Amino acid sequence: MPLPVPVDARELTRPVDLQLPDGRLNPDAVGWSRSPLHDTALVGRVPRRWGRAKRWEYWALLTPTHVVGLTVSSLDYLGLTQVWVLDRATGEDVDAVVVAPFARGTTLPGSLGDGPATASTRRVHVSFDETATGTRLRARTPRVRLDVEAALPPGRERLGVVVPWDERTFQYTVKDVGRPALGRLRVDDVDVEVGPGSWAVLDHGRGYWPRSLAWNWGFGAGKAGVGGVDGRDVALQLGGRWTDGTGSAENAVVVDGRLHKLRTELTWTWPPGRWTDPWHVTGDGVDLTFVPFHDRVALTDAWVVRSSTHQCFGHWSGSVMLDDGERLVLDGLLGSAEDVEQRW
Secondary structure, three states: OOOOOOOOOOEEEOOOOEEOOHHHHHHHHEEEEEOOOEEOOOOOOOOOOOOOOOEEEEEEEOOEEEEEEEEEEEEOOEEEEEEEEEEOOOEEEEEEEEEEEOOOOOOOOOOOOOOOOOEEOOOOEEEEEEEOOOOEEEEEOEEEEEEEEEEEEOOOEEEEEEEOOOOOOEEEEEEEEEEEEEEEEOOOOOOEEEOOOOOEEEEEEEEOOOOOOEEEEEEEEEEHHHHHHHOOOOEEEEOOOOOOOOOOOOOOOEEEEEEOOOOOOOOOEOOOOOOOOOOOEEEEEEEEEEEEEEEEEEEEEEEOOOEEEEEEEEEEEEEEEOOOOEEEEEEEEEEEEEEEEEEE
């Protein structure tokens, strides 16, 4: 039998440039980190690579009553901005999407934390601003108003990973899961408090992707133990397929602010076409089940971009082995699991 591919062998502890001056991947950048260390300012600024750069900030907000998804992104030749809100009680959603040629009206920082991310159009305005205590998330559409802060407690660790397909196609991602969130949401004429028990997750991406690729992504947060009786704050970050065979993986658990890297590729299984049936995610030391309560479907066929997305929201249960050998039991962590096929 072939030996398994080593995953995430190198932990980075110092700042590093993602790219060499000519735009190729910097070999010293390949690895993972517990905080954002990569300078990604060259992504989108190498003229001969124009049209291939992908830059985005995606924030998900999960509360006891609602789910919110916020996207600010640039693919060079177009920008996509989205504000999506789900009422968990009724299953009704509100969606506002704007596609802007050449990403007009969109501003993204070169590296995470270097400035605000904003998108402003006639119908939709979104802004993500770093503050002294976290990140302020604001959005405005004809039907939605949002003003929330995702707190960043001192010392909290965040997963950064470089995924190297080759020297010209590579991705830097930061997955920051389980940030406590407080603020206000307004949908039509109804005000909703974003209070205790609410949390946010960031997907920060910079890189150059293959023309077509498929992936799975999952996240969750809550208390450890059956029924949450353990009391420790847990945030779950899982990925699949898009990193297979690269030597990198975006799998981790954050317990009370400390990141435990799951150095394994994961296998995702779910019943084809039955998206709200249970999903299963397994790997070395990982045995998890996800039970959805809602499937958000997004199908795009616009010019050079085609995509199929099923992003389900529900609850995670099962167990994971931490890097110190502890078997952590999870029961009913609120979160998401998605299956995406993308051509861009």
